[in-house]
Amino acid sequence: MVRLIAVVVVCLAACEWAPTFAQEQPRVIEIHAKRFSFTPAEIEIVKGETVTLSFISDDATHGMSIPELGVNVTIVKGKATNAEVTPQQAGTFEGRCSHFCGAGHASMVFSVQVKDK
Amino acid sequence: MCFRVVCGLVLGLCCGLTACSAKAPGPVETKTAYWVKRHITVGGKRERNPIPATAANVDAGKRVFGYYCVECHGRDGQNTGVPFANRLAPPVPSMASAAVQAYTDGQLKWIIDNGIFPSGMPASKGTLSDEEIWQMVLYLRDLPRAGTLGDPKAYSGDEYESDAAAAQQGNRN
Numbered sequence A: 001m002v003r004l005i006a007v008v009v010v011c012l013a014a015c016e017w018a019p020t021f022a023q024e025q026p027r028v029i030e031i032h033a034k035r036f037s038f039t040p041a042e043i044e045i046v047k048g049e050t051v052t053l054s055f056i057s058d059d060a061t062h063g064m065s066i067p068e069l070g071v072n073v074t075i076v077k078g079k080a081t082n083a084e085v086t087p088q089q090a091g092t093f094e095g096r097c098s099h100f101c102g103a104g105h106a107s108m109v110f111s112v113q114v115k116d117k
Numbered sequence B: 001m002c003f004r005v006v007c008g009l010v011l012g013l014c015c016g017l018t019a020c021s022a023k024a025p026g027p028v029e030t031k032t033a034y035w036v037k038r039h040i041t042v043g044g045k046r047e048r049n050p051i052p053a054t055a056a057n058v059d060a061g062k063r064v065f066g067y068y069c070v071e072c073h074g075r076d077g078q079n080t081g082v083p084f085a086n087r088l089a090p091p092v093p094s095m096a097s098a099a100v101q102a103y104t105d106g107q108l109k110w111i112i113d114n115g116i117f118p119s120g121m122p123a124s125k126g127t128l129s130d131e132e133i134w135q136m137v138l139y140l141r142d143l144p145r146a147g148t149l150g151d152p153k154a155y156s157g158d159e160y161e162s163d164a165a166a167a168q169q170g171n172r173n
Helices: A002-023 B002-018 B027-041 B055-068 B105-114 B130-140 B161-172
Strands: A027-034 A037-039 A042-046 A051-057 A062-066 A071-075 A081-085 A091-096 A109-115
Touching: A027 A062, A051 A062, A051 A071, A062 A109, A071 A081, B055 B130, B105 B130
Parallel strands: A027 A051, A042 A109
Antiparallel strands: A027 A037, A051 A081, A062 A071, A062 A091, A091 A109
């Protein structure tokens, strides 16, 4: 009987915690890179929120550097490249393509708006 | 009559200029051109480089220089391995030369931004970001010894090698 109660308690506890675990999964924002822009070119995050930035190249190799958020990745065509960020400061953080990709390379800019809660 | 003569002279001058072969300018022409560029035509003289000269930034500048500058200037900025460097008119200058190093940081940035006429130097504004160009200026101030970085890949004779390798890989799959 005691065992049965213990099993029921464990099951109930698991059911209670499961949604909590699901909520803790970071939000994923998909960003496409294509000569010579990022889509979207601007995203918004709440301060302290953990977000996975998932970069996908639609043509050649690109890069993404957002120094103030510690992001510096090479985006190879054909696979998603992820970078997790948890901004601790509100503000606008500029990023740009960090892998030379042709004549419009300098125009590949990106912006992260971090808002206060 | 007068109009025809003027037209004839202009046409002749244009033909003469376009038909000029690529000959290296003499020392007087070279010195005059550098003086004019350094003191009159090249802007940005007072602009300061906002990027600190750390080893990481110099290295970043070297990487940026490798995007396409190496095709004319060589990896070392001293024309190593560039087969036509001495055959352009004017020839490609060594970035380590006293004449180039005499430009201020701001002038080097201006030259990379706007290019130089008349020469083969293209304008890179819009192709490279300001940060990348300033990093490159740091590299130009801290060049390696001539020849120590090897030749640019473009002159290896393997232009289509990666295409062939990719095609071979595709056939296997």
